[in-house]
Amino acid sequence: MDRDGGPPLRLLVVEDDTAIAAPLETGLRRAGYAVERVATGAAALAADAADVILLDLGLPDIDGQSVCAELRRRSSAIIIVVTARSDEAERVSALDVGADDYVVKPFGFAELLARIRANLRRTQLGTGSHLKVGLLVIDTRSREVTVAGREVSLTAKEYDLLVCLAEDPGRVYSRQQILERAWDAHWYGPTKTLDVHVAALRRKLAVPSLIETVYGVGFRLNPDLRELKADGAHVTGRTGPGDERAAEL
Amino acid sequence: MDRDGGPPLRLLVVEDDTAIAAPLETGLRRAGYAVERVATGAAALAADAADVILLDLGLPDIDGQSVCAELRRRSSAIIIVVTARSDEAERVSALDVGADDYVVKPFGFAELLARIRANLRRTQLGTGSHLKVGLLVIDTRSREVTVAGREVSLTAKEYDLLVCLAEDPGRVYSRQQILERAWDAHWYGPTKTLDVHVAALRRKLAVPSLIETVYGVGFRLNPDLRELKADGAHVTGRTGPGDERAAEL
DNA sequence: CATGGTGGCGACGAATGCGTTAAGAACCTT
């Protein structure tokens, strides 16, 4: 959890509500970050350079989106915006103007740490704002997605869903986990809508085996798909049903 | 919950009702956690650092939310609050001050374990993604299972069952225990279905001695099976021509 | 060695999970 070696990463918290900011600050400090905190957009823009910026979009002075855009203009820091539950539009537009990621209130502290780490990992790997999984390339800045070089245009939900899976290729996510990440933090209700979106995604990506179904569990992104096979076949890959033949190899 | 040979995760239970805490404690211990238990908020704040904190909000001394906030201030542990069904407001505010998740009373033990695991997975603290027992390797991230390097594809129940046994190799689990963990917290019906699944597992794993039967008690995973011995028996190793049990369902 | 209790496993119907299509609801744009 603490990354040892090297100077501590500088983290800027932009949050006006002290009740939220205070525990956040100490928690992040504990996790090994050098934390600075400001309460307004103006102060954020005046603050020292940071490696990671945690930006609440509901600020008292300047509207969050402008702050985000301006911060991006001045620095290449990782910007993670914090949004209220319902505000999908705001979230998307923040991402459009340069945020790298978002967390939805109320968010768990552990989740926040995980998101920070995930983004750090990505940028330190030199992949910048790109998420690559075999044939699939996701530009998280522009929200552009290409499969085998061909660009695909996705809706907001489709994109979120895909990014969620792409953040850890090969890992199996339950429906609940996906819904919590790409829909709402504590989704409660039917999960059928997810299937419909998965179907839409598969159709658009045009490589059916990219998103695999793990029967009775959930979905995962196929990490081993390095080239376009003429696999006209439909449906799923791995964990096939009663596939005893796996025993001989 | 063996995280690649790392030390056991430390788990703190904050609960004043002994009738609830005691079984919880033993159950969690059995699941591989190093459990400490305290009965008051004050004691919780004084306790040693933990990786996971299970916090009942209805404490006798300090109000739960303050304890939660203070715990978060001091540690980046995963905090899971326990609330009564009705108390949604309290639950939400606990999440606001830093809790990572919640479970609602009355909760099933299996659900609790699942919640804990889910959060560990999320934080990648629990990246003990590999469960190794001799020939057997379980990747809990991708749910891939290999025996002596051969990949085996399992159904959801088979996988759960295997993981349950693999979490403490060598330990003998009663049928009831296994059913409660891999099926549902309160299973009262016949236990015959378990036998059928064990049979399926043995067939798929193709190493019959991996899952051992303890007559009159239950099952256990054989922890001492370090290599594939081609001892006399024609059942192991390569899928022989006459061995239709491993080759066909 | 007979006997009752226990475990192994094939088979089959029931239950569940999944993919798809289509229709309504909510949203954004014009």
Added chain:
DNA sequence: AAGGTTCTTAACGCATTCGTCGCCACCATG
């Protein structure tokens, strides 16, 4: 307000998995 997207829900058919039953093999007593 109309026309377009996008999201959600319902419905249906198919595929897979699960739980039960039945039969036989095995074990532990006396």
